[in-house]
Amino acid sequence: MSRVAKKPVALAKGVEINVQPESISVKGPKGTLSVAKPAGIEVKVEDGHAVLSANDASLVPMTGTLRAILANMVHGVSAGFERKLELVGVGYRAAMQGKDLNLSLGYSHPVTFTPPAGITITTPTQTEILVAGADKQLVGEVAAKIRGYRPPEPYKGKGVKYSDETIIRKEAKKA
Missing domain, CATH: 3.90.930.12 (Ribosomal protein L6)
Structure with missing residues (x-):
């Protein structure tokens, strides 16, 4: 066994x-x-x-x-599970409006995310998002969905990233 x-x-x-x-x-x-x-x-x-x-x-x-x-x-x-996300970029913000998460990610429109039942989302600061819940799979799935709205890009590192994630940066093109 x-x-x-x-x-x-x-x-x-x-x-x-x-x-x-x-x-x-x-x-x-x-x-x-x-x-x-x-x-x-x-x-x-x-x-x-x-x-x-x-x-x-x-x-x-x-x-x-x-x-x-x-x-x-x-x-x-x-004890529950928790996943922390960080927003990196000028003007990138997150705020709770009732139960919905409102994200400003550089698009021409705000992105609104409604969490499923059993998940609580909090924003301690404008650039941090905490996803918490009892179901480990659902917490990870919701965090990945939020990260998917603007994944971090390799040149400046802008986007939504996990707090423990390291972005491998690329060098810009040379003339």
């Missing part, structure tokens, strides 16, 4: 796992998440840990994947 699948998932305080024949749901202080349970994979909750096992050797890779997804779900409903 894979090393990832063998490792039990530690449950944080206040987190409950409910295993159904078709799905697994994780409930905690930040919300409830659920995932479809593949047939042939057993999930047992013992001593504050969730242990996964495969009935068939061909399901071992899927067991490791499900274990990683469950670990992310437990972390998400207990």
